[in-house]
Amino acid sequence: MPLVTRDAAAIAAIEKLRFGPFAARSGNGRHLVADDGRRVIDFSASWGAASLGHGHPALVEAVGRAVATMPGASLLSLINEPAVALAEKLLSITPGGGDRRVWFGHSGSDANETVVRAVEAATGKRRVIAFVGAYHGGTALSMSVSGHTAQTHSPPRAGLFLLPYPDPYRPHFPGAVGEAALAQLDYLLATVCPPSDTAAVIVEAIQADGGLLVPPPGFLPALAERCRLHGILLVCDEVKVGLGRTGLLHAFQAESLTPDLISFGKGLGGGLPLSAVVGPAAILDHRTAFAMQTLCGNPVSCSAGRAVLDTIAAEGLVENAAARGLELANGLRRLADRHEAIGDIRGRGLAVGVELVENRESRAPAGSLCQAVVYRSWELGLLLFYVGARSNVLEITPALTITTAEIEEGLAVLDLALQDASSGRVDAAAVAAYAGW
Numbered sequence: 001m002p003l004v005t006r007d008a009a010a011i012a013a014i015e016k017l018r019f020g021p022f023a024a025r026s027g028n029g030r031h032l033v034a035d036d037g038r039r040v041i042d043f044s045a046s047w048g049a050a051s052l053g054h055g056h057p058a059l060v061e062a063v064g065r066a067v068a069t070m071p072g073a074s075l076l077s078l079i080n081e082p083a084v085a086l087a088e089k090l091l092s093i094t095p096g097g098g099d100r101r102v103w104f105g106h107s108g109s110d111a112n113e114t115v116v117r118a119v120e121a122a123t124g125k126r127r128v129i130a131f132v133g134a135y136h137g138g139t140a141l142s143m144s145v146s147g148h149t150a151q152t153h154s155p156p157r158a159g160l161f162l163l164p165y166p167d168p169y170r171p172h173f174p175g176a177v178g179e180a181a182l183a184q185l186d187y188l189l190a191t192v193c194p195p196s197d198t199a200a201v202i203v204e205a206i207q208a209d210g211g212l213l214v215p216p217p218g219f220l221p222a223l224a225e226r227c228r229l230h231g232i233l234l235v236c237d238e239v240k241v242g243l244g245r246t247g248l249l250h251a252f253q254a255e256s257l258t259p260d261l262i263s264f265g266k267g268l269g270g271g272l273p274l275s276a277v278v279g280p281a282a283i284l285d286h287r288t289a290f291a292m293q294t295l296c297g298n299p300v301s302c303s304a305g306r307a308v309l310d311t312i313a314a315e316g317l318v319e320n321a322a323a324r325g326l327e328l329a330n331g332l333r334r335l336a337d338r339h340e341a342i343g344d345i346r347g348r349g350l351a352v353g354v355e356l357v358e359n360r361e362s363r364a365p366a367g368s369l370c371q372a373v374v375y376r377s378w379e380l381g382l383l384l385f386y387v388g389a390r391s392n393v394l395e396i397t398p399a400l401t402i403t404t405a406e407i408e409e410g411l412a413v414l415d416l417a418l419q420d421a422s423s424g425r426v427d428a429a430a431v432a433a434y435a436g437w
């Protein structure tokens with residue numbers, strides 16, 4: 001029986017974000033073998049989590065060794081060296097002064113949940129500022145400080161204020177997008193969100209699920225400066241765009257700022273469940289037994305994380321992301337010469353968004369076309385998904401190990417998918433069967 005059929009009968013719909021009958025039997029490098037045996041180039045890396053691709057030898061060896069020796073399965077009450085070594089590594093590669101600590105979890109959601117709980121508990125402040133369009137997680141608290149349009153089923157938490165994230169392609173308000181957002185922040189801080197009761201601002205250096213939005217130069221440093229002036233902690237959510245993906249080790253390094261706390265996830269584990277928070281001891285040591293999950297800091301996931309960081313360094317994957325990202329952007333611009341539906345190409349390194357529009361003057365979002373492109377791409381041998389407040393932004397976040405040839409391979413398939421989708425040669429009813437987001 002096909003995997004798609006078995007999935008429908010066994011897996012809960014509440015955890016499905018499906019764009020088509022996409023099912024894989026195996027993976028190797030940057031390719032997947034679909035359930036029907038087809039070879040598919042993976043431009044998603046499972047929403048950026050498979051940072052080393054599939055089956056990287058370094059990961060296989062590290063995880064195999066760790067699971068065979070297992071110094072326990074939890075850091076909560078038994079110290080293990082892989083967790084301590086990974087924490088030491090994370091402290092050494094993240095900017096920040098003073099006495100700092102590392103918390104380990106399993107997902108970007110629990111990392112951001114822990115950040116919010118810890119900054120509020122340690123400072124005694126009750127308010128948090130985040131941005132419309134941000135996806136900080138799928139757990140109750142991480143969701144409640146998110147601003148993604150796909151999460152309106154869950155109300156925001158008390159004390160949350162959402163600002164517009166600067167989107168140069170779609171300005172929300174008159175004037176320069178960065179200044180408009182900062183003016184709204186100033187107004188909030190001067191009125192209903194007093195700094196004396198505001199624990200943190202949480203922000204992505206590139207807003208990923210909101211549509212790979214890249215803020216204008218100067219916005220993030222200006223935001224950081226306001227946080228500093230007002231004594232508000234600055235949290236950078238690096239879960240999707242961190243750890244080399246943008247062609248820098250940290251996405252926030254594109255501008256001169258040093259966050260107070262940083263959350264990591266997805267690519268940190270290379271496909272294994274692993275997240276981390278790096279921040280001041282004053283916050284992360286404020287008490288014991290505060291943010292615990294049994295498998296936090298388990299040696300297998302932490303060994304995977306160490307192998308990921310070591311491989312990123314040993315194979316020059318930050319530099320590869322920068323170089324391949326330029327090739328990807330140039331290739332997409334060539335596609336834009338042939339496809340009017342491509343309204344905007346943006347991002348950094350291997351964190352790239354392609355916004356599809358009905359026409360370039362109106363910039364009306366082309367959500368249906370985007371869904372059809374993703375569906376057709378799979379049929380033709382390319383896996384990618386879409387994001388954005390209007391579900392019209394193709395997200396390209398391949399493994400950091402991707403090669404020039406594989407970039408070209410994926411772009412060639414995307415070209416055909418755009419042609420077919422734009423010409424109405426995709427079965428609309430088949431696409432409509434998948435809700436996407």
Ligand SMILES: Cc1ncc(COP(=O)(O)O)c(/C=N/[C@@H]2CCCCNC2=O)c1O
Binds near residue numbers: 112135136208241265
């Ligand atoms: C910037 C950022 N921060 C935190 C998260 C939550 O990470 P987890 O899904 O590992 O809990 C995410 C997760 N993003 C979603 C995961 C659900 C499917 C949609 N695509 C994503 O990348 C994220 O992008």
